[in-house]
Amino acid sequence: MDTFTAFILAAIVIGLLVRGYLKKQKKIEELARAAEEKGKLRSDGPQAQHPHIDTTYCIGCAACTMICPEGDVLAMLGGKAVIVNGYKCIGHSLCAEVCPVGAITMVLASPSMGGDTPYLTPENETTIKNMFIVGELGGLALIKNAINQGRECIDNIANRIAAPGSPKSAPGVHDVFIVGAGPGGIAASLRAIEKKLNYLTVDEGEMGGTVAKYPRQKLVMTSPVEFPTYGKFKKTELSKEDLMAFWAKVLQRADFKFHHGEKVEDVKKGEDGIFTITTSKGQHRAQNVILALGKSGSPRKLGVKGEELPKVMYRLIEADHYINKKILVVGGGDSGIEAAMGLGHQVGNEVTLSYRKEAFSRIKERNSIRIEECIRKGKVKVIFNSIPVEFKEKSVLLEVNGKREEIPNDYVWIFAGGEPPTAFLKKIGVGFGNQDLTSTGSKEAKQAKAERKAALSEVSSPAAVG
Numbered sequence: 001m002d003t004f005t006a007f008i009l010a011a012i013v014i015g016l017l018v019r020g021y022l023k024k025q026k027k028i029e030e031l032a033r034a035a036e037e038k039g040k041l042r043s044d045g046p047q048a049q050h051p052h053i054d055t056t057y058c059i060g061c062a063a064c065t066m067i068c069p070e071g072d073v074l075a076m077l078g079g080k081a082v083i084v085n086g087y088k089c090i091g092h093s094l095c096a097e098v099c100p101v102g103a104i105t106m107v108l109a110s111p112s113m114g115g116d117t118p119y120l121t122p123e124n125e126t127t128i129k130n131m132f133i134v135g136e137l138g139g140l141a142l143i144k145n146a147i148n149q150g151r152e153c154i155d156n157i158a159n160r161i162a163a164p165g166s167p168k169s170a171p172g173v174h175d176v177f178i179v180g181a182g183p184g185g186i187a188a189s190l191r192a193i194e195k196k197l198n199y200l201t202v203d204e205g206e207m208g209g210t211v212a213k214y215p216r217q218k219l220v221m222t223s224p225v226e227f228p229t230y231g232k233f234k235k236t237e238l239s240k241e242d243l244m245a246f247w248a249k250v251l252q253r254a255d256f257k258f259h260h261g262e263k264v265e266d267v268k269k270g271e272d273g274i275f276t277i278t279t280s281k282g283q284h285r286a287q288n289v290i291l292a293l294g295k296s297g298s299p300r301k302l303g304v305k306g307e308e309l310p311k312v313m314y315r316l317i318e319a320d321h322y323i324n325k326k327i328l329v330v331g332g333g334d335s336g337i338e339a340a341m342g343l344g345h346q347v348g349n350e351v352t353l354s355y356r357k358e359a360f361s362r363i364k365e366r367n368s369i370r371i372e373e374c375i376r377k378g379k380v381k382v383i384f385n386s387i388p389v390e391f392k393e394k395s396v397l398l399e400v401n402g403k404r405e406e407i408p409n410d411y412v413w414i415f416a417g418g419e420p421p422t423a424f425l426k427k428i429g430v431g432f433g434n435q436d437l438t439s440t441g442s443k444e445a446k447q448a449k450a451e452r453k454a455a456l457s458e459v460s461s462p463a464a465v466g
Helices: 003-038 063-067 094-098 143-162 183-194 209-213 240-251 334-344 365-376 421-427 443-456
Strands: 048-053 074-077 080-083 104-109 131-133 174-179 199-203 219-221 225-227 231-233 258-260 264-269 275-279 282-291 326-330 350-354 380-383 386-391 395-400 403-408 411-414
Touching: 048 080, 063 074, 063 094, 094 104, 131 143, 143 174, 143 183, 143 225, 143 282, 174 183, 174 275, 183 199, 183 209, 183 225, 183 240, 183 282, 209 240, 326 334, 326 403, 334 350, 334 365, 334 380, 334 411, 350 386, 365 380
Parallel strands: 131 282, 174 199, 174 282, 199 258, 326 350, 326 411, 350 380
Antiparallel strands: 048 104, 074 080, 225 231, 264 275, 275 282, 386 395, 395 403
């Protein structure tokens, strides 16, 4: 190769690298602008801890972007740190601690009021009077914040019940019905015990919520937190295992009224102000409702025979837990492909990916390239035009191009999408966005707006959390 040819090739490579870099920076700029727009504060809703970057002092060392446990909350733009995915921040504060010049501080900020965020008052009350939302469903993912919100919601409910002229509890009617047994729901339950309220907590799964699905030793909190009846946890760093061990003790309490495996299907408020909650196991009535559902929603099931077997799962947390296994992954989206590749790289695994269509569509380009490489190296076997017919203890029955095929199997993961909680909230009438409460035109909405306007003139800023 002569010098001129080498020079031309080098120029092309450099040009492609520069083009890629500029494209990435443009994307970061777009994310930063979007984050800035969504970060405009509102004065009438709940707040939580978020980082604030003073670009005057930022020296562009990128230490904050590298230490963030959540990955891509922060990025470098023009030699300065910027927030590009603020919704992923759960308030670890590690970015502020590692900054060598003190350019990052943790401040109280309100969640963005997008079209998919429920309207909430400072008391975390929705557009439906006496129905509350706590935790990430309200737009924030900070665990400590969810715990505080659960406690404070019960305090507000207890004060309303104790207020002169308030309706007294009727037979068969709970003071409060709590949906979800994650951090917010558990804190609300414990506070209800302290306040001697008649309550019930239900969850369609097991106790622990999203935290139970975290990887091992994931750091979930970096500052002390206070749980009702148990006091303040003085440990400055809490892992998933720390919280799960604590919640296991809570589950043993005789006064912890919890139903697992009970999915809430509908909530209706009667003319008498009492809520009727319809679940997969019956109906309940309550004066107040707290929704601590999280944002992940319910996984969509296939309705296939044997789907209830313990080996069938809908979320992969740690691929390295599974080695030397015969595994089936169902689904052709990014989540399914990423799970199949992750499992395929573990020692001794035989991974089969079943997809009902004849080719992958609408997946990330990166995943398209990687899955082709995995197929070529024998890490993953893909069967297109196939659907599961039955899951058995040691095998799986697939229908492939109209013919049935049985393959040995130890585990199954299904990635068929989910049912987001936003659809459920809209179904039961919860309002979204920074809206006018009178938009529904209902008498209750107008009265609620008047009451909240009066309350806002008296309320101070919510307690700082971190």
